[in-house]
Amino acid sequence: MSEGSLEAPTRHPIPWNDPDFYDEEKLDAEMRRVFDVCHSCRRCFNLCDSFPRLFDLVDESKTGELDSVESKDFKHVVDACTLCDMCFMAKCPYVPPHEFDVDFPHLMLRYRAVENRKGEIPTFGQRQLTETDRNGKLAAALAPLANYAAKRGNRMTRPLLEKVAGVHRDAELPKYTSKPFSKRAAPPVNAEAPAHGRKAVIYATCFANYNEAEVGEAARRVLAHNGVETQVVYPECCGMPQMEQGDLSRVADKAKSVAGTLKPYIDDGWDIIALVPSCGLMLKFEWPLLVPDNEEVKQLSAATRDISEYIVDIAKNEGLADGLNALDGPVSVHIACHARAQNMGQKGAQMLRLLPQMDLNVVERCSGHGGSWGVMKENFETGMKVGRPVFRKAKNNGKARYVASECPLAGLHIAQGMEKGQSEGETLPQTVPHPILLVARAYGLMA
Ligand code: SF4
Ligand code: SF4
Structure with a gap:
């Protein structure tokens, strides 16, 4: 060869x-x-x-x-x-x-x-699970009920969900927020910060909008503290769930529609920030391969930055605003596959190294989750098997106080994997859904 x-x-x-x-x-x-x-x-x-x-x-x-x-x-x-x-x-x-x-x-x-x-996929269950915008809108109105029904260990609803939608009864599912990120108020911008003058649209992504809104909240507060004016814009999901099911024409439609919505902002000098690596990968790389002749999609690809990448860029060019304090313990950061696939270096780790006295353990290996793939009945055990080395490394021989994955779904999966392998009397690290939350905590902007 x-x-x-x-x-x-x-x-x-x-x-x-x-x-x-x-x-x-x-x-x-x-x-x-x-x-x-x-x-x-x-x-x-x-x-x-x-x-x-x-x-x-x-x-x-x-x-x-x-x-x-x-x-x-x-x-x-x-x-x-x-x-x-x-x-x-x-x-x-x-x-x-x-x-x-x-x-x-x-x-x-x-x-x-x-x-x-040929109509062989998505199955009924896959289709229900991957309609993230529809599910998010419905669940936001009924968040406590939706979260109760989706809770692991609910012996009434989870076997039913497994039967009807094919979701493994033991898979940890993301919780819904009753207040979507795009509906939350903007924090005041620090006009004294070195990066004052930057402006960025946060493309909320379905996950940060409907599930882990704290990721968006943390990003927005850290950016505001650093002088960056932000707007949250969320036209629709990036289509990664449909991509997984091979529905490429639908993904191409989403690419054209989202790029059209974001174009006026880019023309007006706004940067675009993606909060979840899979969505960033779609905007930067997969969309231009699906609709290579669309100028708006190309323009969006060039304007998009991952949130960790953006913070590291501010630190490098203008310097971060004052006020960072040391965290109360060592951190394991998981570099998500779709962040690695963006070819930008370990930006989540680089961002956390900006915190004072940071004791960082970097875990760069697939967690085995893979979006909606890992929660399905036929894949859950395989996902747990693939993730085992990550679950072990994340604990860092019992040293880690926090585990943060750049991918919030991988974070859930890692937390569940660590819990599964927990020995008697062992204290597990606290899992946070994105490293940006630790930066917000270090600034005292979030609890
Ligand atoms: S995809 Fe992997 S196994 Fe296949 S040729 Fe490339 S390196 Fe080898
Ligand atoms: S490493 Fe395995 S799971 Fe990942 S893209 Fe390649 S074949 Fe698929």
């Missing part, structure tokens, strides 16, 4: 409008071509469950080669992929522009797009 490419990886636009993209024979030929490269390479054997499934299929086949693996079994490989992008970003030497042209996650995505077109 030839050596990997030394050039920076590139990604091809996703040709979801081309009939060939859905041609099952052509898809099968491409799966066999790429799987054969992976079979010879095997670098990704421990990244997730997709690769072990693929290698087991090959090793247990009649010839020990891909030719005797049946195509119907490929689904088993695809179903284990959370689209975390780690094989593409972190491991694979054969990504374009290498002649082998391997983009494993986007091949999984193509398979799902074909399944989606």
Whole structure:
């Protein structure tokens, strides 16, 4: 096998409008071509469950080669992929522009797009779960009731939810807030701060808007304290949940619509901030690959920053505003896969290192959650298995006082995993839904 490419990886636009993209024979030929490269390479054997499934299929086949693996079994490989992008970003030497042209996650995505077109996915349960805007609006009006029903251990509702929607009865689900982030008042802006003059639109993202509004609240207060004027704009979800289900035309529609809404702000000099790494990845990278000819989507991609990336940028250029105090203990920060996939460095860790006397343990490995994937009945145990090394490392041999993941869903998953492995008398660290909350606490802006 030839050596990997030394050039920076590139990604091809996703040709979801081309009939060939859905041609099952052509898809099968491409799966066999790429799987054969992976079979010879095997670098990704421990990244997730997709690769072990693929290698087991090959090793247990009649010839020990891909030719005797049946195509119907490929689904088993695809179903284990959370689209975390780690094989593409972190491991694979054969990504374009290498002649082998391997983009494993986007091949999984193509398979799902074909399944989606055939009506095989999403299942009823997946569809209900991934309508995040509809669910968020409904649940905000009935937050206590929705949270009661979704609570782990509720023996009346959770078995029902498992039966009707396919959500594993033991999976921790995010709570809803009765006051969405986009409806909360803006904090006063510190006109004395060095970064005074910056202005930023916070794209709330469905998760910060309807679930962990504290993440948005913390970001807004830290930015205001640093002199940044903010507005919260939330036209609709970025479509990552639909992307996971291969519904690419719907994601493309969302891309065009959100980019159109945010355009006047960008033209007027506002930066765009994403609070959740998966949403940032969509705005920066996936949307331009889905609608490569749309200028507004390109403009939005160039204007978008992850919240940690933005704070680090302020620290580097203008310096952070005074008032940061040391936290009351060591922190483990989990660098989410979709933050790594943004190719921006460990910005969550860099941001926390700006706090005085910071004792930081960085955990950079997939937690095994993968959006809505990890809570489904058929995936939950696999997600728990994949995340085990992260659960262990996050505790840092009992040293960590706080665990913060850049991805709030991964944070929930890690908290549950740590709890599952808790030994008698062991004190677990407190999990916070994003490192920005620790910065807000260090400033004394939030409890
Ligand atoms: S994208 Fe992530 S889950 Fe999917 S195959 Fe690659 S490493 Fe595995
Ligand atoms: S995705 Fe790339 S690095 Fe991973 S097993 Fe396949 S060829 Fe090897």
